[in-house]
């Protein structure tokens with residue numbers, strides 16, 4: 615070993631020793647914080663969001679902000695687990711984007727609970743079998759996930775956070791020669807998201823060779839059992855099922871992103887950069903939606919999302935899902951909510967939480 619290499623490695627060893635001492639000291643402090651928390655609620659999304667924002671602001675480089683965020687998410691994950699172990703439910707099986715979203719937010723020091731359906735994720739949290747749930751709510755190219763929105767309307771749970779996950783799709787099979795692929799399994803949304811790529815790169819495949827699977831991970835499982843089949847799924851699914859990657863990032867829109875919500879039983883304090891989600895109905899008079907949006911404009915509250923869903927209680931009646939900038943404890947949002955309560959036929963605040 616050259617003298618220069620040895621000196622550099624000696625410095626890295628010394629820094630690792632210091633890092634270990636610092637991480638252990640931090641974990642000890644988190645344990646003390648855990649003992650002070652009388653409510654028993656360990657996870658504080660607003661505090662974690664503030665720490666991550668500060669670390670990214672102060673990041674001197676050369677490590678990217680994305681990697682700094684991952685590193686500190688993982689540090690907080692292990693500190694949290696020392697305060698109290700946490701169960702997080704998500705749409706399974708393992709290897710789905712929902713699992714990836716859960717790990718992105720909570721880090722790896724959690725017990726993941728893969729559920730069979732979005733309904734089951736809600737049920738697990740409602741019955742206290744899981745502390746939190748992670749559910750998809752919208753995709754940038756395919757739109758809203760209707761089932762999640764319908765369940766949000768009924769549930770007593772609150773939204774405690776959001777996760778934006780860039781969705782990269784991979785074509786995977788037991789071998790990498792595209793000419794040998796005679797069918798492709800995937801979730802219908804993923805097949806739709808890769809439509810153009812499939813037509814261009816696998817023109818020999820008829821539409822009947824594109825087979826719907828219950829999830830992308832299930833697609834990977836089926837491809838692992840059939841030499842002529844491929845699957846479109848996440849990179850993690852390829853690892854889990856021992857498949858080779860034939861093509862990467864095959865989604866038609868490279869900005870393709872899915873937004874997930876964290877659902878739980880707590881109200882989250884303001885972080886300084888928050889969102890508030892609510893659902894409301896009009897009294898069905900002409901101009902009624904204008905009446906509902908007017909208080910927002912008057913109090914200078916910006917709306918980042920407006921989505922309508924059939925109400926299921928009457929033909930051509932709708933419920934409106936609205937995301938606002940700000941926390942319900944902020945003066946302008948609170949004032950707009952007070953006015954909205956008078957004007958809306960029904961209003962439910964789903965939660966305020968740190969903006970992703």
Ligand SMILES: O=C(O)C(=O)C[C@]1(C(=O)O)C=C[C@@H](O)C=C1
Pocket residue numbers: 644647648656657658659661662665689690691693694697
């Ligand atoms: O500050 C707290 O409340 C802590 O419990 C510490 C800590 C952390 O590791 O910094 C851990 C869990 C919480 O979600 C927030 C922050």
